[in-house]
Amino acid sequence: MIRSDQHMHSTFSGDSKTEMSDMINAAIENNLKTICFTEHYDPLFPSYKPGNEGKFDLDVERYIETAKRLRADESLQSKINVRFGIELGIYPDIYDIGKDIITSSPYDFVILSSHTANKVDPYFPKYWEMYSSVEGMKVYFEEILENVKNFDDFDVYGHLDYCVRYTECTDEDKDIRHYKEIFEAIFKILVAKGKGIELNSGGLRSKLKEFNPNPEILKLYKQCGGEIITFGSDAHICEHMAYEISRASDLLESLGFKYVAEFKERKPEFIKI
Ligand SMILES: [Zn+2]
Ligand SMILES: [Zn+2]
Numbered sequence: 001m002i003r004s005d006q007h008m009h010s011t012f013s014g015d016s017k018t019e020m021s022d023m024i025n026a027a028i029e030n031n032l033k034t035i036c037f038t039e040h041y042d043p044l045f046p047s048y049k050p051g052n053e054g055k056f057d058l059d060v061e062r063y064i065e066t067a068k069r070l071r072a073d074e075s076l077q078s079k080i081n082v083r084f085g086i087e088l089g090i091y092p093d094i095y096d097i098g099k100d101i102i103t104s105s106p107y108d109f110v111i112l113s114s115h116t117a118n119k120v121d122p123y124f125p126k127y128w129e130m131y132s133s134v135e136g137m138k139v140y141f142e143e144i145l146e147n148v149k150n151f152d153d154f155d156v157y158g159h160l161d162y163c164v165r166y167t168e169c170t171d172e173d174k175d176i177r178h179y180k181e182i183f184e185a186i187f188k189i190l191v192a193k194g195k196g197i198e199l200n201s202g203g204l205r206s207k208l209k210e211f212n213p214n215p216e217i218l219k220l221y222k223q224c225g226g227e228i229i230t231f232g233s234d235a236h237i238c239e240h241m242a243y244e245i246s247r248a249s250d251l252l253e254s255l256g257f258k259y260v261a262e263f264k265e266r267k268p269e270f271i272k273i
Helices: 018-031 060-072 094-104 125-130 133-150 162-166 180-193 201-205 215-223 245-254
Strands: 033-043 080-088 108-113 196-201 231-234 260-265 267-272
Touching: 018 033, 033 260, 060 080, 080 094, 080 260, 094 133, 125 133, 125 162, 133 162, 133 180, 162 201, 180 215, 196 201, 196 245, 201 231, 201 245, 215 245, 231 245, 231 260
Parallel strands: 033 080, 080 108, 196 231
Antiparallel strands: 260 267
């Protein structure tokens, strides 16, 4: 059974109002052994609402200061391992900015996420007015391929099929055969570079009602030699801490994964499921 949650947010992220201390208490109540905060940093995130510019910037100085204090807090760390990472929202124009952000601060863990494709967030209907479901998904996955080819400063790729959460697509549209070649290319590069992916349970809370990525994509990752996988609830509130963690354990085991990874100082530790 997995007992680590490697993807969560607190008030350091523009879309969470939950104090870090409340998240930590929720993790202890859930009997977790290790958690990692992965606060949002989406540099130059395209904003569609006036006044929202910079909403997903991170106050790095204050975050690292807090991390330093809590890493040194022995009474806390004796109850639970608390680590401090980042979820970097990436797209091709900002590789240099992203590299600078990651290499200039001591994060435990870096999730690389695509929250946009062609600088439009698939969360917004505008994206799906530009493309059919299959096209929109291909554009999104092809940008991930470009990112993994050209960007190295990360540990796992986040919620690989995030865009699917927001489409009105059929099961046929979602069928892996449309995207298999793109994912095979992505996984070949990830495996060669020693990077992993995450199993994110946030999608189970959306209308999609599925993990991101879905089991077919996870299966392909395994077939391509992928071994590094983390579990993350993507919790922004305490109630979502460790969301569906036992279901995630069962799914990974059924697909032949024996270990999940946790990261400390950017190095993976492999923990038996
Ligand atoms: Zn995300
Ligand atoms: Zn997140």
